[in-house]
Amino acid sequence: MQDDYHWFQSEIFKMTGINLALYKEDQMRRRLSSLKSKHGAASFVEYHEQLKHSPKLLEECLDKITINVTEFFRNKQRWDVLEQTILPSLISGKKDKFKVWSSACSTGEEPYSLSILLSKHLSDVDYDILATDIDQKVLDLAKRGVYPDRALKEVSDAERKAFFIERAGSWAVNDRVKQSVRFRSLNLLADRFERNFDLILCRNVVIYFTDAAKHELYGKLANALNEGGVLFVGSTEQIFNPKQYGLEPIETFFYKKIPY
Ligand SMILES: C[S@@+](CC[C@H](N)C(=O)[O-])C[C@H]1O[C@@H](n2cnc3c(N)ncnc32)[C@H](O)[C@@H]1O
Incomplete structure (x- = not known):
């Protein structure tokens, strides 16, 4: 052929x-x-x-x-913006659980970064992190939560001490970091999404999708957000004309769901 x-x-x-x-x-x-x-x-x-x-x-x-490449706090500057600018306004006045979704979580570094970050600002019972990927193999690794040193290059010494256990040159996330993350298998291009998220991370995955697939996905992600909720995208993945999805840019790579 x-x-x-x-x-x-x-x-x-x-x-x-x-x-x-x-x-x-x-x-x-x-x-x-x-x-x-x-x-x-x-x-x-x-x-x-x-x-x-x-x-x-x-x-x-x-x-x-x-393609599963990832690391803790990938593109650290954006995580600093998340912590200093986005998060305070998202959690202020929040009465029910703060719901977060890492939607292409690979081997777990992204949802565990969220867990580390949120534990500094909220008590454990006040947030819930859903972490999904299409690839069962990376999800199994994510659940183990053991990483080589290179995955932690953006993790500070204080964070290593507080959130990891060193084992024979590898770094295992501790139970506190693990317990707030729920791992599930999910295909972003085919499956139904949970809803009512305050924050969704969809980073470094849409680069592989066609424009049509991306368009449908952004609509579905916007739908899964609460009003005022934020979508955090990857550093080469700016959304073209976000308004069509009911989203507005609030910082580079962050989009807020505008009220209807
Ligand atoms: C490069 S990693 C990104 C990991 C993390 N979000 C980050 O930014 O570091 C891309 C992940 O997307 C996942 N993926 C690819 N196609 C997918 C799909 N249709 N639905 C869900 N996940 C998908 C891959 O399995 C891979 O783990």
Whole structure:
């Protein structure tokens, strides 16, 4: 078959439920072609045949699709803005639980960063952090919560002391950090969302999506926010014309849901 990539897309959907048609094609095709060549497959049909018979290769392929790179307090300056400017106004006068969602949480550094940050401003019972990802493997790692030193480069010495336990050169988040985070599997491009969030983080994932998929997602994320709630996006992911989703920019990479 001359170009069997689109056929491969639909086979991957059947095998994994991931719809590659909603991911930017050039990028994804390049990444998957390099894997296909690595395993000596002459076509996507041949590569698919290999995937069918090897859970290990399928796992490698999923890793390539999902890209899980992350760290604690990624783009630290934005987290400083979150702590100093956004959070105080979000939590002031809040009577019920402060509800937060880390919507593509990868191996857990992002929701645990939230847990560390919120524990400094609220008592444990006053907030709830939902952390979701499409990739079960990263969720399992996230639940373990053990990290190499390089993941903590933005974590201060005082925070290391207060929120981590050092184990043979690795850093485990302590129970206090863990207990406020609920990990769940969720596909941002297919599943229903919980609602009534005060803060949603959707960072470093939409870069892989097509414009149409992004558009639908932003509408759904805005819907999941409380009035006055804030969407925090990644540092290359500014939203074009946020007003169409009922959002207004309040700081770079932060959008507030405006009342109807
Ligand atoms: C680069 S990581 C971002 C992690 C973190 N948000 C950050 O900014 O450091 C991207 C994550 O998005 C997840 N992902 C990719 N497609 C997804 C989808 N359709 N629904 C939910 N998560 C998805 C991947 O599994 C991966 O863990």
